Every structure is written in structure tokens, then in C-alpha cells.
Amino acid sequence: MFGLVNNGSKIGAISLYLFALLLFVMPINIGVLVPSLYLWALVTIISYFVLKDYSLKGIRVLLMLPSVFFLLHVARAIFFGSLRDELSDLETKLSLLIIPLVFPFSRELYFLNRNKLLAIFVLGNAVALFFCYGFAIYRSLSFNGGELVFNPNISEFDSYFFGANLSVLLHPSYFSLYLNVCFLVLFALRKEFLATKLKFTAWMILIVLFFVSLLLLNSRIGIFIFLLLVVSLSIRSFFIKRRVFIGLAILGFIMSILFVLPHFGEKQFRSIHNNTSQEIETGFLNRMSLKYYLTLLAAKDLVVTRKLPEWKEDWTTMRIYIWKGSLSLIENNIWVGIGPNSIRQALTNFYEKEGIVYAAESKLNCHNQFLETCLGIGLWGLLFLILLIAVSILYAFKQKNWFFIGFIAFFIILFFVESAFNRIAGIASFSVFFSFFLSYFGLAAYVSKRVNSIN
Secondary structure (H helix, E strand, O other): OOOOOOOOOHHHHHHHHHHHHHHHHOOOOHHHHHHHHHHHHHHHHHHHHHHOOOOOOOOHHHHOHHHHHHHHHHHHHHHHOOOOOOHHHHHHOHHHHHHHHHOOOOOHHHHHOHHHHHHHHHHHHHHHHHHHHHHHHHHHEEEEOOEEEEOOEEEOOEEOOOHHHOOOOOOHHHHHHHHHHHHHHHHHOHHHHOOOHHHHHHHHHHHHHHHHHHHHHOOHHHHHHHHHHHHHHHHHHHHHOOOHHHHHHHHHHHHHHHHHHHHOOOOOEEEOOOOOOOEEEOOOOHHHOHHHHHHHHHOOOOOOOOOOOOOOOOHHHHHHHHHHHHHHHHHOOOOOOOOHHHHHHHHHHHHHHHOOHHHHHHOOOOOOHHHHHHHHHOHHHHHHHHHHHHHHHHHHHHHOOHHHHHHHHHHHHHHOOOOHHHOHHHHHHHHHHHHHHHHHHHHHHHHHHHHHHHO
């Protein structure tokens, strides 16, 4: 299943194999991902001179939207800041410029191997998980009195097999995002996996492995994305495909998940506001209520009296405080922002002023890509980010590109709770999947048109 098709072009094949390597290492090692990405880009650029198949027709204009977003950061640094000060941020975001411009959407070799490339990404995630579990087992083993003891508990409420302690390769939010992309791929390619008993067994093992791992990663946003994916698939099966049994089975699965989730979210009672005697239970399900968030947003006193982190600390509440601080800074810098590299220090000053101890010590960012963009490069950057998302969604629905629709939906949700473009894991995966999934059906249309013209 993982054997890539080669049409005889050596330079084209090298580009393809490097892209496959890029997808494989994405969940495994950021240190390998970055050089792999630039090596792939260099070889692909060279291949255009040899194969002479670079095209600006079709979807290239859409592919260039992330590149324009990057150029807005460059323009802001040149005209309203210091290019030298913003150089590290621009370096982090460089994949937004390179990958969409370089990606060979018109190359038949990529079209013929598109499903195998996705399967390689799934394999990379499985390898990453096996490493994480193996490392967790290694850390759980110790010698006590000459005897080998297995003890995975770090403390009364923590374990090597839970949360960030398990996700040693990636931030849990991004790892859970990758796993949800894997679920999307496994569902889309299910017919290929059902071809033989061996493939079906592997498919089931991967489903179970990814699902259990998603719960153990303890990323609420990852679980929320998973539930959204399951609901979408159930609606598709029940109403569009008229497969009542599958739709009911998936809905039953959702109900079982909702029964399990409260046991993975901590339950805690804490005061939201000094002038409020009401205490709100901050378990997972209650944090999804609109009333809970409106109560926090209405609070005037942002002081957090306890030092973080502890197992019972409510990170959702902390994000609310961070967002309110970000909004207060945006009010005074709405048009051109304060510069991406100045955000952490400006927010740290706010945290120190309001007594938010852990946020100040950790120099936390906005934890919201929309706020991060607006505070960093101003309202125009935020509007363009929204435009990028809106145009992409319209194109995806027009082409019935379900891969791209799912990908955009996943990242929209992630953008509300993470500054995804501040991390290589977020920016590289967005650039790669934006180009690949947008091209997924664009490749088919281009190749079909090319074949028809030859005939």
C-alpha cells in the first residue's frame, strides 16, 4: 500500500519521496521536519526547470493566499516595525510562503500517489505513538531493592501515560490535531483498507490506537474536533448516503464517548470573581456551556490567586483571562498591531500587573490565532486571515473537497484556542495540508483535462 508509483522521471520521483518523508516525520521530529521541508522545496524548484511543468493556472491563485498572508507580516515589519526584530517570527512562518508557491499541483506523479502519501502520514503518526508509549514504559520502570518495578504514576493525579507526559514529541493539541486528520484519512480510504483481511485488521488496530491515544492525550480541543468529525460523518451517512445503520452506529458511538468524557476531565469548584459567591463546576462538559464563558468574560477582576500549574488548575479559565488581556492591548493597537515578537512581552507586562503569576512566568502568548494576528500585525491581517479561510471554504464546498473541508474546520477550531502559527508544528502542518488537500481534487481535474486534451 505504501509503494509509491514512479512514472520514470528521476527528479520528479525524488521530489515525491522527499514529500513522503516530510509527511512521515511531521508527527515524529520537528528537527527533521524543517530540513526535510526545505530540501523538498529546493528539489521541487529544480524539478520545475527540468520538467517545465510549473503552472499558475487552476488553483495556484488559491494556493498563494497563505503566501500573501506571510507577505503582510513582512510589510508590517518593514513599514511599521523593525525587520531585524521580527526576523525570528518571519523565519517560523516562512513555510507559509514557500510550500504553497512550490507545491506541484499540476504534476501527475503526485496525483497518482495522493492516497499513498496520506497513508504514509498515518503510518508516521502510528510510529510516533509507539515511541511515546515505549518511552512512557521506559520511564515507568525502575529498580527497587534489586527488583524491576513498573510504576507509571508521577503523582496522585498524574501519569507518564497521560497528557503532555505521554506526548513527548509534540504539544498534545497538535498531536491530537494530527490524529484527527488520521481519522479523516482512514475513513476516506476505508475501501482500500477493506480490500483484504490483513488491511482491515490494520485499519481496526489504527482506529483503536488513535482513539485511545486521543483520550490519553487529554486535549479537550482534540476531543471536541473528534466529536465534530464523528457527528459530520454520521450526518453524511444518515442523510446523504441513506445508510441508516451506519448513521445510528456512529450516533451510538457519540453517546458512549459523552459518557466516558467526564471521567477524563477534572472536576473542580473555584470562585470566578471576588464579588461573586457562586462557584461553577469546571468539568469538561460544563466548560462547553455559553453561560460559563459569559460569566468569565463579564468579570472585571482578572486576578488569579493561585500559582499554576497544578493538576486541578482550570486552563480554560486561564485562556479566558489571556484573551481579555489580548483584547485590551488590541484596543490601543488596532490598525497595525504591536509586532509579533512584541506580543509576549506586552502580555507578560499585563499578567504581572494583574497578578496572573504562571502566565507571567511562562510568557504565554494569546492562545488564539485570530487575536494573535490582530495584535501582531493589525486589523488588516485579521481580515485577510478570515478571507483566506472563507475563500478556502467556498472553494472546498464548490469542489466537494471533503478532505479540505475537514482540514479547514479542524484548524478553525484550533485557531480559537491556540496561536497555531507560533509553532513549527502548527505552521508547517497548515502549509503542507493546505496545499495538499486543496490540490487533492484540483489534481484530478487538471489531470483529467490534460488527458482529454491529448485525446
